Amino acid sequence: MTDAGHLAQFNIARIKYPLDDPRMREFVDNVARVNGLADQIEGFVWRLKDDSGNAMDMGVHGDKRVLPNLTVWENVAALERFVWKTLHYRFYQKREEWFEHIEVTNAMWWIEAGTRPTLDDGIARLDHLTQNGPTDYAFGWQQIAGAQHWKTARCPAPSEHAA
Template sequence: MENPRRGRSAWHACKAAVSEALAMGILALNFVARDFEKPKMAICAFCQYAPKNGYKYEGLIMNGAGNTKMGKTEWQIAQINIGRLLAPHGDARVQPFFDALDRINAMADGAPGFVWRLQSETGNATDVQATPDPLIIVNMSVWTNTEALFAYVYRSGHAAEMSRRRAYFERFEGAYQALWWVQKGHQPTVAEGLSRLWMIDRFGSSPFAFTFKARFAEPGHIE
């Protein structure tokens, strides 16, 4: 796909790409523009492209996240990661993973910058069936910023457990982790998280869905 930041034609290409996702029912997203009759003056909520004409990023609506308005919107970082277990819960090959869950989740709950995590009545999300495949499990959470999330994932006791991922999970084909910005107070749905993984698989990292290796600042951020 053409670089969405190059100009008007790229804006149309970018819009078409997201329209494809809308048609498939993967995304729920509206483009925000000052004037929908003049695409060159519009703001694309997918790539956040804004022509150099004085117009600024105005906002977006996606998957129930609400309206983002110009000015003092507070942003937090959401993440999803998924994996396919080598065996179902109860199998000795993956039991050490399940045995460590309560300790790892308690570590997350007490970590600096932690806001929210997906969980069922069991206190974790391993019984949340996100796809038709019962061996795929999903983890989702929200943090105050990418630095806090990175510190928990790679610089806490969680890192040791993560290093044993290959012992419990199959090698995953496609994107298995995605980060994206949400408004403060928003709790993303599983469908929303899966749509971000799809975006990375389809387009690579972008302001709409990215990874630690290719991070994007919160919407409206000015260097």
């Protein structure tokens, strides 16, 4: 996948419990903290948010249990640094406590600098990746030349646990 402009990233997570459930407290209590970190990291451009400062009240395909996250980054290195080398990674490692397993949760695509994708854009890209596999229209970490941190830092998918 070719690097052109900025990198848009969309991911989803389906919560196991209502956001006000005590089992979700650690996650909910740290959303603003992790988002604030993203907002300040070098290479961060933009993220989708509503008046609450996050996107947790926006559902995907009409399902309010599916939380969207849509961000734009100057480059792959900035996104990798945020995802795998900051406090964000600590919460990523605990995702199975809060979220149900979804086979494809993340889609990325290149956009022209200054473009602000919509929630519908993110949903369309993720749906395309799920149905068609990686293309220039939507791809994952595996298709990004030079992306390295995800290979060693990511948590194994449930199917990778059995060997």
